[in-house]
Amino acid sequence: MAGLTQEAGEAASQGRPPAIELRNVSQQFRLESGKKVQALDNVSLKVEPGEFLCVLGPSGHGKSTMLNIVAGFLQPNSGEVLAGGKPVTGPGADRGVVFQRDTVFMWKSVADNVAFGMKARGVPKAEREEKVERYLRHIGLEQYGEEWPKQLSGGMRRRVAIATVFANEPDVLLMDEPFVGLDYARRSALHKVLMDLWAESQRSVLFVTHDIDEALALADRIVVVVKGQVVLEERLSMPRPRGVAEITGDEAVEIRGRLLEQLDPEASGVV
Amino acid sequence: MNGETAIDEGRLNTRLPHKLTLISIVGMLVIWVLVALIAGKNEIGNRMVPGPIDVATAFPQFANYWTGDLGVTATQVGGEVTWQGTVLGLFYNTFLTLVHAVGGVVIGTVLGLLLAVATSWWSPIRQALAFPAHFVRLLPLLAMAPLFALWFGGENHTGAVLFVALTAFAFVFPIGLAAIASVPPYYEQYARSLGASGLQSYLRVIVPAAIPGIRGGVTLAVGFGWSAAIVAEYMTYPYGLGAIVKNAAFFGSTDLLGALALLTLCLAATSFVLVRSLLDWVTRWAE
Numbered sequence: 001m002a003g004l005t006q007e008a009g010e011a012a013s014q015g016r017p018p019a020i021e022l023r024n025v026s027q028q029f030r031l032e033s034g035k036k037v038q039a040l041d042n043v044s045l046k047v048e049p050g051e052f053l054c055v056l057g058p059s060g061h062g063k064s065t066m067l068n069i070v071a072g073f074l075q076p077n078s079g080e081v082l083a084g085g086k087p088v089t090g091p092g093a094d095r096g097v098v099f100q101r102d103t104v105f106m107w108k109s110v111a112d113n114v115a116f117g118m119k120a121r122g123v124p125k126a127e128r129e130e131k132v133e134r135y136l137r138h139i140g141l142e143q144y145g146e147e148w149p150k151q152l153s154g155g156m157r158r159r160v161a162i163a164t165v166f167a168n169e170p171d172v173l174l175m176d177e178p179f180v181g182l183d184y185a186r187r188s189a190l191h192k193v194l195m196d197l198w199a200e201s202q203r204s205v206l207f208v209t210h211d212i213d214e215a216l217a218l219a220d221r222i223v224v225v226v227k228g229q230v231v232l233e234e235r236l237s238m239p240r241p242r243g244v245a246e247i248t249g250d251e252a253v254e255i256r257g258r259l260l261e262q263l264d265p266e267a268s269g270v271v
Numbered sequence: 272m273n274g275e276t277a278i279d280e281g282r283l284n285t286r287l288p289h290k291l292t293l294i295s296i297v298g299m300l301v302i303w304v305l306v307a308l309i310a311g312k313n314e315i316g317n318r319m320v321p322g323p324i325d326v327a328t329a330f331p332q333f334a335n336y337w338t339g340d341l342g343v344t345a346t347q348v349g350g351e352v353t354w355q356g357t358v359l360g361l362f363y364n365t366f367l368t369l370v371h372a373v374g375g376v377v378i379g380t381v382l383g384l385l386l387a388v389a390t391s392w393w394s395p396i397r398q399a400l401a402f403p404a405h406f407v408r409l410l411p412l413l414a415m416a417p418l419f420a421l422w423f424g425g426e427n428h429t430g431a432v433l434f435v436a437l438t439a440f441a442f443v444f445p446i447g448l449a450a451i452a453s454v455p456p457y458y459e460q461y462a463r464s465l466g467a468s469g470l471q472s473y474l475r476v477i478v479p480a481a482i483p484g485i486r487g488g489v490t491l492a493v494g495f496g497w498s499a500a501i502v503a504e505y506m507t508y509p510y511g512l513g514a515i516v517k518n519a520a521f522f523g524s525t526d527l528l529g530a531l532a533l534l535t536l537c538l539a540a541t542s543f544v545l546v547r548s549l550l551d552w553v554t555r556w557a558e
Contacts, residue, residue, distance in 0.1 A: 073460050093466030103461040107479040107556045117465030120475075148556045168465050 017085030025079030117168030375435020387447025450484025
């Protein structure tokens with residue numbers, strides 16, 4: 001593991017605009033009943049180049065809304081979102097998204113899935129094939145390139161989705177609870193795949209999760225979003241790769257305690 | 272691989288065990304014979320419900336619908352009823368119906384799919400077409416067959432083919448619209464986030480994703496295509512299985528009607544199996 005830490009990320013970011021910047025972003029939804037829900041409330045946040053930022057919070061408190069706004073799928077009611085210093089006006093290849101849902105294209109072979117973004121952007125065939133081969137090898141699916149996705153397990157499809165986004169070489173990866181529903185062993189294996197790819201690519205990652213252990217295992221920095229507001233920010237200096245020893249060590253226990261305080265329903269009013 | 276293995280998902284075999292299938296076929300034959308015996312006969316001595324033997328022995332009547340030549344004289348001009356005439360009459364009229372059915376289904380299906388794809392591209396048009404699409408589905412298609420004879424004449428293939436095409440279109444177009452509309456939006460979001468343009472997302476992601484939802488419409492179009500072709504010939508065309516149905520009904524030849532029903536059933540079943548195999552291949556990637 002290259003051990004890209006927050007310090008390294010900050011060094012890499014010198015003289016460069018933040019990979020993602022949210023400035024006073026608010027988003028409100030109107031329910032069928034007419035009731036209004038404040039999904040995001042005046043949120044300001046930066047993701048530095050090369051940084052792995054985890055957004056932690058309870059379900060329904062604005063994490064995915066934030067990610068959808070950064071991805072360009074939603075326009076905020078107020079505030080501004082910048083990607084690499086430029087305003088976000090819609091989806092773009094500079095911000096690759098790994099969804100919670102299974103989005104692998106079932107009608108394309110595994111290799112064609114990985115090549116999809118590159119082909120859409122007009123990357124030459126030889127370069128595409130080289131990258132497809134490289135990323136399939138990275139995720140351990142090199143012998144499955146010609147197979148249909150239906151022949152893969154759920155965990156393998158998640159790997160294909162991750163490889164597809166990394167192979168497209170976006171500036172930022174946006175990941176919306178991509179490993180939800182997987183058992184611990186598969187999740188750990190996917191964490192390793194993700195960390196390897198991230199360390200090699202040194203891209204920024206905005207990773208949404210509601211799992212504290214996952215955030216502790218992956219993040220340079222964790223922000224907690226409750227009721228549409230950033231209520232806590234924690235920087236992690238634990239060495240990588242982070243296994244059981246790291247995420248149960250002293251630093252992790254201290255951070256976990258502070259995170260739990262914010263997520264505790266009685267203390268924070270979370271419902 | 273971290274302990275993960277590829278899963279080859281074979282389809283569950285839902286066929287009845289062979290013995291049960293055989294028993295059900297024998298049971299249907301027994302019921303058919305009993306109904307034929309109970310139903311009695313009409314004024315000219317034919318059974319009201321033709322039995323299996325009546326149907327089998329009716330096939331030589333197809334010789335009466337051979338137009339002559341290839342060394343076999345038509346019975347209308349004094350030729351004998353021969354097995355050659357029977358085979359030629361059967362194949363000639365089946366071929367005409369096949370042309371009407373296949374031609375119409377292909378035209379209607381292709382037009383229905385193209386129009387569904389073209390009009391779904393922009394959601395306001397899709398929404399605007401939602402009601403007309405339902406309207407097409409509700410059209411009293413069989414009652415419209417005579418119109419095609421009036422519009423295109425009764426002595427050429429055009430009216431029959433276009434009537435079948437309308438029938439196929441009425442199934443494929445609204446089902447195509449619905450299938451495209453039901454593709455989850457996150458597919459397009461995913462494609463756009465990978466750098467695909469709106470048109471690329473539509474043609475390379477949304478349309479392929481809708482194909483499994485469209486296959487039901489195509490299968491229905493094929494099934495109804497045969498009925499539509501027979502109806503068109505019944506009302507507009509002097510040859511083909513539909514024209515034989517008209518004559519058989521006029522003369523009260525229930526045995527020939529039974530033979531035609533059996534023949535049409537075999538043709539429809541064969542085409543259904545072929546089309547389903549083709550669609551299985553086209554959607555071989557689907558779970």
